[in-house]
Amino acid sequence: MIRIGPYTLPNNLALAPMAGVTDLPFRLLCRRMGAGIAAGEMLTSDVRLYHTEKSRRRMDHTGEAEPRVVQIAGGDPQMMADAARRNVDAGAQIVDINMGCPAKKVCNKAAGSALMKDETLVRHILEAVVNAVCVPVTLKMRTGWDPEHRNGVTIARMAEDIGVRALAVHGRTRACMYRGEAEYETIRAIKQSVAIPIFANGDIDSPHKAKHVLEQTGADGLMVGRSAQGRPWIFREIDAFLRDERVAAEPSLAEVRDIMRAHLRDLHAFYGEEAGVRVARKHIDWYAQGRAAGHALRHAVMQAEDAQTQLACADAYFDSLVETYGAEKKNESSSRADRTSCAARAAAADDDRRGARVVLRDFERA
Numbered sequence: 001m002i003r004i005g006p007y008t009l010p011n012n013l014a015l016a017p018m019a020g021v022t023d024l025p026f027r028l029l030c031r032r033m034g035a036g037i038a039a040g041e042m043l044t045s046d047v048r049l050y051h052t053e054k055s056r057r058r059m060d061h062t063g064e065a066e067p068r069v070v071q072i073a074g075g076d077p078q079m080m081a082d083a084a085r086r087n088v089d090a091g092a093q094i095v096d097i098n099m100g101c102p103a104k105k106v107c108n109k110a111a112g113s114a115l116m117k118d119e120t121l122v123r124h125i126l127e128a129v130v131n132a133v134c135v136p137v138t139l140k141m142r143t144g145w146d147p148e149h150r151n152g153v154t155i156a157r158m159a160e161d162i163g164v165r166a167l168a169v170h171g172r173t174r175a176c177m178y179r180g181e182a183e184y185e186t187i188r189a190i191k192q193s194v195a196i197p198i199f200a201n202g203d204i205d206s207p208h209k210a211k212h213v214l215e216q217t218g219a220d221g222l223m224v225g226r227s228a229q230g231r232p233w234i235f236r237e238i239d240a241f242l243r244d245e246r247v248a249a250e251p252s253l254a255e256v257r258d259i260m261r262a263h264l265r266d267l268h269a270f271y272g273e274e275a276g277v278r279v280a281r282k283h284i285d286w287y288a289q290g291r292a293a294g295h296a297l298r299h300a301v302m303q304a305e306d307a308q309t310q311l312a313c314a315d316a317y318f319d320s321l322v323e324t325y326g327a328e329k330k331n332e333s334s335s336r337a338d339r340t341s342c343a344a345r346a347a348a349a350d351d352d353r354r355g356a357r358v359v360l361r362d363f364e365r366a
């Protein structure tokens, strides 16, 4: 059971903060699908920008279950403290500090994981934020600055001393960006050097990998980012597997279609039609990845400029898949071998363009 300040999480799975992805509709969806906690997209520490539409949306927590986590990014201790206070006033229940993002600068100052090079500045930022608010402060970081300077343990100890209540550690250094494979040894060393809860993060893409990372690091929880894109049900799959080694059945194509449809509607409502259609495109693309006729869907979706057409295109695509594969899908277990063969059938279908024709026909009619 993970506790962060007064909050006991329903499980040990966290959705990773991802700018441009973990907006309110996606957080709500992932929480429904089994994420125990979900951080929002990072917010600049420059509160002068909080009147902008972008910041306003990022501060929206309507309907979000406790604890509401806001991540702030910046390199100036006082600005970070002000930002933390502003977000708590606006409803944040946990303030997360971004030292995990490889972006070099936010507002012309070193920020994100670039901060890890300057341990004195890290100390000042952590102290300023922890002292500024009465809600728990958490820290998201990488294993270090570069492979020769993995100072994650030093920063973790410092954070714990200052009063940070939990850490999420991405198993790469800043210099690694997203290259190579995440390593979990440093996360294990961090876990062994502090008592606060640790979330291990990086390349967790299946229930089996989740279990492996948990065992290898000894971490209290896991944080999943990119693998939840187009696959938010990964949280319930991991949760079921960690509880009793049960391999949960993958959602049927009809269920995927329904989840996606509801998600798109939420995006259209949250952003308004024009921006919502734009934001929804990448999500549809992710839902379609590895499925038949993905190229045709992409083509049709990219051209859709209004919500109704976009929904119709996405629906038509999934309806065609349900029609073609629905019955077979019901009989499938979700083993890796079965999934691979399903992908192979999808690729074959891609060749005959059957799905493509259905999508394009309906797209033209719509």
Ligand SMILES: Cc1cc2nc3c(=O)[nH]c(=O)nc-3n(C[C@H](O)[C@H](O)[C@H](O)COP(=O)(O)O)c2cc1C
Pocket: 016, 017, 018, 019, 020, 021, 041, 042, 071, 098, 099, 100, 101, 140, 170, 201, 202, 203, 204, 223, 224, 225, 226, 227
């Ligand atoms: C599109 C994208 C946006 C991201 N934005 C943030 C962010 O705002 N704050 C942050 O701390 N990390 C951010 N990250 C890093 C993720 O939180 C996570 O640490 C990283 O993707 C590794 O986890 P994964 O392998 O499960 O994706 C972002 C990653 C991606 C792919």
